[in-house]
Amino acid sequence: MSAGDGDPGPGDPGYDPGPATLLRLATAGSVDDGKSTLVGRLLHDCQAVLADQLAAVARASRERGLAAADLALLTDGLRAEREQGITIDVAYRYFATPRRRFILADTPGHVQYTRNMVTGASNADLAVVLVDARGRVREQTRRHLAVAALLRVPRLVLAVNKMDLVGYAEPVFAAVALECAAYAAELGVADTLAIPVSALHGDNVVHPSASMDWYSGPTLLEHLESVEVDEDPRRLPARFPVQCVLRAPDSRAARGYRGYAGRLASGVLHRGEQVVVLPSGRTSTVVGIDRLDERDADFAVADQSVTLRLADDLDVGRGDLIAPAARAPQVGREFTATVCHLDARGLHAGDQVLLRQQTAVVRAVVRSLDARLDLSTLAAGSAPASLEANDIGQITLVTAGPVAWDAYRDNRRTGAFVLVDPADGATLTAGMVGALRPAARLPEPGGR
Numbered sequence: 001m002s003a004g005d006g007d008p009g010p011g012d013p014g015y016d017p018g019p020a021t022l023l024r025l026a027t028a029g030s031v032d033d034g035k036s037t038l039v040g041r042l043l044h045d046c047q048a049v050l051a052d053q054l055a056a057v058a059r060a061s062r063e064r065g066l067a068a069a070d071l072a073l074l075t076d077g078l079r080a081e082r083e084q085g086i087t088i089d090v091a092y093r094y095f096a097t098p099r100r101r102f103i104l105a106d107t108p109g110h111v112q113y114t115r116n117m118v119t120g121a122s123n124a125d126l127a128v129v130l131v132d133a134r135g136r137v138r139e140q141t142r143r144h145l146a147v148a149a150l151l152r153v154p155r156l157v158l159a160v161n162k163m164d165l166v167g168y169a170e171p172v173f174a175a176v177a178l179e180c181a182a183y184a185a186e187l188g189v190a191d192t193l194a195i196p197v198s199a200l201h202g203d204n205v206v207h208p209s210a211s212m213d214w215y216s217g218p219t220l221l222e223h224l225e226s227v228e229v230d231e232d233p234r235r236l237p238a239r240f241p242v243q244c245v246l247r248a249p250d251s252r253a254a255r256g257y258r259g260y261a262g263r264l265a266s267g268v269l270h271r272g273e274q275v276v277v278l279p280s281g282r283t284s285t286v287v288g289i290d291r292l293d294e295r296d297a298d299f300a301v302a303d304q305s306v307t308l309r310l311a312d313d314l315d316v317g318r319g320d321l322i323a324p325a326a327r328a329p330q331v332g333r334e335f336t337a338t339v340c341h342l343d344a345r346g347l348h349a350g351d352q353v354l355l356r357q358q359t360a361v362v363r364a365v366v367r368s369l370d371a372r373l374d375l376s377t378l379a380a381g382s383a384p385a386s387l388e389a390n391d392i393g394q395i396t397l398v399t400a401g402p403v404a405w406d407a408y409r410d411n412r413r414t415g416a417f418v419l420v421d422p423a424d425g426a427t428l429t430a431g432m433v434g435a436l437r438p439a440a441r442l443p444e445p446g447g448r
Helices: 035-045 051-063 079-084 111-121 139-150 170-186 220-226
Strands: 022-029 091-097 100-106 126-132 155-161 192-196 240-247 258-263 268-270 274-278 282-290 299-301 305-310 321-324 330-341 352-357 360-372 392-405 416-420 427-437
Touching: 022 035, 022 111, 022 139, 035 091, 035 100, 035 126, 035 220, 100 111, 100 220, 111 139, 111 330, 111 427, 126 139, 126 170, 139 170, 155 170, 155 220, 170 192, 192 220, 268 282, 352 392, 392 427
Parallel strands: 022 100, 022 126, 126 155, 155 192
Antiparallel strands: 091 100, 240 258, 240 321, 258 305, 268 299, 274 282, 274 321, 282 305, 330 392, 330 427, 352 360, 352 416, 360 392, 416 427
16 A cells, blocks of 8 residues: 555655554444354454453353354353344454454444444444345345445455355355345445355355365455555545644743644645645644654654644634645535434434534534435435434534535545534434535524
8 A cells, every 4th residue: 555646655754554554344244144253253263362251252152052162252242242142232353463453343233223333334444244145135234235335435345154054055155245246336335355254164264165165265364454445544635633732831942832733634744734724714834743752743644643833823723623725625514414313312403413523513403304314225215304213314414613524425534423412412423424505594493
């Protein structure tokens, strides 16, 4: 993975490979497709399970009358999950091989936990969707593929599981893989790879299968270790959400020091670059980039926490966004968005909310609920009276003040937001910016 023109690359001073060595992946699958077993097998065969964890799983398996360790118990950590044999919450697992580091989000399969899949897959570079080789493509499998497409997860792996129960037959695998890939293509996901696996026996998970010599592709782990992630955040325009303003003690050496601290969400910022502070629109030049271990660095790359110093004494505070003047995002107060409602309380037109995007927090009003989406096809239905928990819909929001935005399709990091109940701080809705609209008058407060 190479840096863009003018950006630091391997061999350059101060180059930090950062996210190039890290893969964020999410797993999803319908109930009983064997997803938890697959994740457990992956961790077990990668030797990413501690001895005491494996002993606890073996003990719990014996108590359930099983002859061998049930590897699904490595991920189904909640008591309700173990008792019901289903995944309810998102389980995050961190593991590494000599070739790559991984953050794995194991997401639920039930339709009533669709919201959990949305949160688990929102930052994923790749999604692994399981399909039972015996059942072809279920309705919930279609939902998982649709959510992955909606979240613009750039890579998709179709793990056709339980091949041992169909005699490891190539025609069965080919039929299931073709059906899934065709549906994913309809949703706009072109980059898919199908892998025949048996999570129970470990075929093609970490080690190649002796029972499927007709398959010449990579194992699941081999693919995860070698796949290139297109959405390297360093290739995107630089976006620096300001977290706080730093002033040095009044000493002779540091007199007049003013820095703006935060984490670079995307792109690369260089010392000497002309920038704009949004939403005010004031421009200046970066005269210093300070890191914990270095003063006056030449550049900062995505995911680094740094302090910027500007040439001009501007009014900059938490929630502002610093961006290259030549590649600045849009600024506006009204925009459309696709949202997944998370809370048991419904979302209605006229509801007053707090909108959180990166470090910015602003009052907002839900101007309208425009459509509810069919979770299987992403087709827009009629405007609903409310959005309930697990519903995905399209809405229009109006903010009390101007906000700097990227469309989610252009930058997943700065195009995402959450809506919060101002009364109790509960997270209500997760959203993705669609399109900004011309400035409009803020509706009269209503609803909550």
